[in-house]
Amino acid sequence: MNICLIGMPSSGKSVLGKMLAKRRKMTFLDLDTLIQKNTGKLLREIIAEEGREGFLRLEEETGASLSVENTVIAPGGSICYGEKAMRHLQKISRVIFLDIPYEEMLKRIGDPVKRGVAIPEGFTLKDLYEERTALYRKYAEYTLEERGLSSGACVQKIMQYLDSAE
Numbered sequence: 001m002n003i004c005l006i007g008m009p010s011s012g013k014s015v016l017g018k019m020l021a022k023r024r025k026m027t028f029l030d031l032d033t034l035i036q037k038n039t040g041k042l043l044r045e046i047i048a049e050e051g052r053e054g055f056l057r058l059e060e061e062t063g064a065s066l067s068v069e070n071t072v073i074a075p076g077g078s079i080c081y082g083e084k085a086m087r088h089l090q091k092i093s094r095v096i097f098l099d100i101p102y103e104e105m106l107k108r109i110g111d112p113v114k115r116g117v118a119i120p121e122g123f124t125l126k127d128l129y130e131e132r133t134a135l136y137r138k139y140a141e142y143t144l145e146e147r148g149l150s151s152g153a154c155v156q157k158i159m160q161y162l163d164s165a166e
């Protein structure tokens with residue numbers, strides 16, 4: 001089985017995903033990296049050429065056709081807009097939502113534009129946070145409340161959940 005970590009940019013999908021993969025002897029896969037490998041382009045080049053919508057379609061297709069085993073999958077934060085991808089990820093993996101408070105995200109994230117966050121026209125970061133949080137919750141079988149926890153404690157809680165719900 002695979003594990004898929006979803007959540008806002010800077011919620012810890014990469015950091016916690018790599019720690020989890022090491023602890024459970026699994027492979028770590030970053031979906032952004034896979035998209036770049038498949039297309040031979042950087043994400044910002046894809047977004048510049050195809051726009052936000054084009055990128056989201058590509059991200060959805062990549063997520064929906066993923067075929068891996070024993071892998072911790074870390075998709076980009078915008079994967080929640082791809083219904084087809086999320087349904088597939090639910091089938092092939094245990095989907096876990098890394099929930100961080102809005103204020104914590106602001107502290108960690110730096111400049112969202114530089115980080116490549118796909119913010120629609122007229123949306124604030126707060127709007128985006130609220131819209132996505134509802135979607136992440138909808139697709140996840142477990143929500144990890146990160147508030148106040150160290151990264152080690154986060155991994156411990158995820159491990160406990162996975163072991164208890166096998």
Ligand SMILES: Nc1ncnc2c1ncn2[C@@H]1O[C@H](COP(=O)(O)OP(=O)(O)OP(=O)(O)O)[C@@H](O)[C@H]1O
Binds near residue numbers: 007009
């Ligand atoms: N409890 C915690 N859990 C996870 N990360 C934490 C925690 N506390 C602080 N951090 C820091 O928050 C950052 C999380 O960044 P990370 O790149 O893992 O997020 P991400 O979800 O992969 O973001 P992106 O969607 O941009 O790829 C790291 O710099 C990490 O050190």
Ligand SMILES: O=C(O)C1=C[C@@H](O)[C@@H](O)[C@H](O)C1
Binds near residue numbers: 075076119
């Ligand atoms: O949260 C987002 O909107 C994104 C996050 C990145 O990981 C990339 O997947 C892309 O730049 C979009």
Ligand SMILES: [Mg+2]
Binds near residue numbers: 013014074
């Ligand atoms: Mg990451």
